[in-house]
Amino acid sequence: MNTSPALSVKDVNFSYGAKKALDGVGFEINPGHCTMLLGPNGAGKSTLFSLITRLYDTPSGRIELGGHDIKQDTCKALATLGIVFQQTTLDLDLTVQQNLRYHAALHGLGRKVADARITEELERLGMVERRFEKVRQLNGGHRRRVEIARALLHKPSLLLLDEPTVGLDVPSRTSIVDYVHRLAKTGNIAVLWASHLIDEIYPDDRLIVLHKGRIRATGSVDQVLQTTGTSLIKDAFFKLTQGD
Numbered sequence: 001m002n003t004s005p006a007l008s009v010k011d012v013n014f015s016y017g018a019k020k021a022l023d024g025v026g027f028e029i030n031p032g033h034c035t036m037l038l039g040p041n042g043a044g045k046s047t048l049f050s051l052i053t054r055l056y057d058t059p060s061g062r063i064e065l066g067g068h069d070i071k072q073d074t075c076k077a078l079a080t081l082g083i084v085f086q087q088t089t090l091d092l093d094l095t096v097q098q099n100l101r102y103h104a105a106l107h108g109l110g111r112k113v114a115d116a117r118i119t120e121e122l123e124r125l126g127m128v129e130r131r132f133e134k135v136r137q138l139n140g141g142h143r144r145r146v147e148i149a150r151a152l153l154h155k156p157s158l159l160l161l162d163e164p165t166v167g168l169d170v171p172s173r174t175s176i177v178d179y180v181h182r183l184a185k186t187g188n189i190a191v192l193w194a195s196h197l198i199d200e201i202y203p204d205d206r207l208i209v210l211h212k213g214r215i216r217a218t219g220s221v222d223q224v225l226q227t228t229g230t231s232l233i234k235d236a237f238f239k240l241t242q243g244d
């Protein structure tokens, strides 16, 4: 049994030329709860996700997924990862099923296994009846659900979500926030969720507050409230992200 953290980030630094975007960032993510990555614009959230997904090389420090170093053991590491990007990456002219089958094939799943998993994930998300519709016909909330189903098809141990509710109406947002929190609770998957919407945080979430490339606080909601001497997350966030 693999007892390594789903994600381990150790002393990671990253710069765009002279501009330092991440400065000595380190944390671990484990299953059982959602970890919310909070930070104002420019905090470094997208940069961190680009390093974890290996879009960018990590020039210093170390990132491991399920104990696999993403530089030395890239395929094994990335196989443990499911991701929902900020911008939709579905093919609008393919059906829901075609999009999902394509992704399953990329992960090396045979057709039978793929179809069983597609049905399973779409059922959980209340989308199974929509499987033969073109993605173009779906509203924003339903497209997001398809993207979540797709991210889970290969049974990853870490789900990364980069502000997945941006642009959605309130009911769609609520249902996605609820769904992912329930998913995390099962304990089978770790969730790292970049957000700047305080109302997406549940009381038993873990928090990582990033500001100007540095981690300003980590821990449970209660711990972060305690260390900042506040009683509301929005006040804690404000305190942690004002000035340097």
Ligand SMILES: Nc1ncnc2c1ncn2[C@@H]1O[C@H](COP(=O)(O)OP(=O)(O)OP(=O)(O)O)[C@@H](O)[C@H]1O
Pocket: 016, 019, 020, 021, 039, 040, 041, 042, 043, 044, 045, 046, 047, 048
């Ligand atoms: N391609 C780039 N070239 C130069 N600087 C960049 C580049 N991408 C990001 N930056 C800078 O790096 C810092 C971190 O940016 P990043 O996009 O990671 O933040 P973020 O927390 O994702 O912000 P947002 O919430 O606005 O998406 C910012 O100061 C940003 O201006």
